[in-house]
Amino acid sequence: MKIIHLTDTHLMPSGILANGIDPEQKLRSAITDICARHSDADLLVITGDLCNHGDAEAYALLRDILAPVPFPVRLMLGNHDRRPEFIAAFPDHPQDGNGYIQSFMDTDHGRLLFLDTHAEGMSGGVYDAPRLDWLEMALAGAGALPVTVFLHHPPVNDGIRHFRNISLHDDGALLSRLAAHPAGVRHVIFGHIHMPMVGTSPEGIPYSSGQSCTHRFITDIDLPDPWWTDGNAVYRILMIDDLGFRAFGAEVGERPMTRARICAGP
Numbered sequence: 186m187k188i189i190h191l192t193d194t195h196l197m198p199s200g201i202l203a204n205g206i207d208p209e210q211k212l213r214s215a216i217t218d219i220c221a222r223h224s225d226a227d228l229l230v231i232t233g234d235l236c237n238h239g240d241a242e243a244y245a246l247l248r249d250i251l252a253p254v255p256f257p258v259r260l261m262l263g264n265h266d267r268r269p270e271f272i273a274a275f276p277d278h279p280q281d282g283n284g285y286i287q288s289f290m291d292t293d294h295g296r297l298l299f300l301d302t303h304a305e306g307m308s309g310g311v312y313d314a315p316r317l318d319w320l321e322m323a324l325a326g327a328g329a330l331p332v333t334v335f336l337h338h339p340p341v342n343d344g345i346r347h348f349r350n351i352s353l354h355d356d357g358a359l360l361s362r363l364a365a366h367p368a369g370v371r372h373v374i375f376g377h378i379h380m381p382m383v384g385t386s387p388e389g390i391p392y393s394s395g396q397s398c399t400h401r402f403i404t405d406i407d408l409p410d411p412w413w414t415d416g417n418a419v420y421r422i423l424m425i426d427d428l429g430f431r432a433f434g435a436e437v438g439e440r441p442m443t444r445a446r447i448c449a450g451p
């Protein structure tokens with residue numbers, strides 16, 4: 186299974202910048218590249234902060250930009266999003282029965298879980314009892330299937346100073362519950378931190394973040410106020426197959442320089 190992963194697209198109404206960068210231009214260039222190079226993908230996932238201020242005009246723009254994508258799309262909410270405006274713009278997007286943007290998808294290589302950690306008015310995330318109840322159902326239904334988990338806020342202590350007080354406020358409950366799934370967790374995929382990161386939790390769960398498609402941080406673990414910077418649009422290619430789970434970074438607009446020689450076999 187081939188999944189394209191975008192995160193933190195922070196769309197504004199057309200023509201308006203966010204942190205000095207045009208998020209529409211970034212996302213349009215990413216989607217153009219994805220459609221040209223990965224039309225064989227099975228799924229596109231955007232792990233939240235879809236829009237910078239959660240306004241209807243920006244969600245309408247998101248619909249327009251995603252329209253050419255020839256495979257299914259799953260969207261998650263981040264702290265910058267607004268659930269009512271999202272649902273108004275994407276009324277057919279799967280929900281969990283309580284109005285949270287949560288769903289699962291079964292594949293040949295396990296169950297994919299898409300979780301909603303958005304809490305109105307908060308920069309950090311919440312995963313409270315109603316959402317955990319849904320997760321219990323989804324994990325029970327997974328049975329012998331391993332799960333791969335997508336959400337916006339890191340459910341781990343990532344040790345990044347800037348995010349110390351704005352991560353997932355659940356005292357580790359979500360990760361503990363995932364760790365108890367007998368068939369295992371292949372990988373946890375999140376956004377929010379706007380920088381690429383991979384790790385393994387103390388429970389042994391592997392995780393990674395995508396880099397923001399628009400304004401991203403110059404990676405600094407210790408600065409409470411790190412610098413935003415610009416760059417080409419980026420996305421990730423996630424492969425889940427007989428080789429296991431693999432994540433590849435991709436950058437839009439890279440210039441071919443010199444071709445590598447074809448290497449002979451062993």
Ligand SMILES: [Fe+2]
Nearest residue numbers: 193234263377
């Ligand atoms: Fe963000």
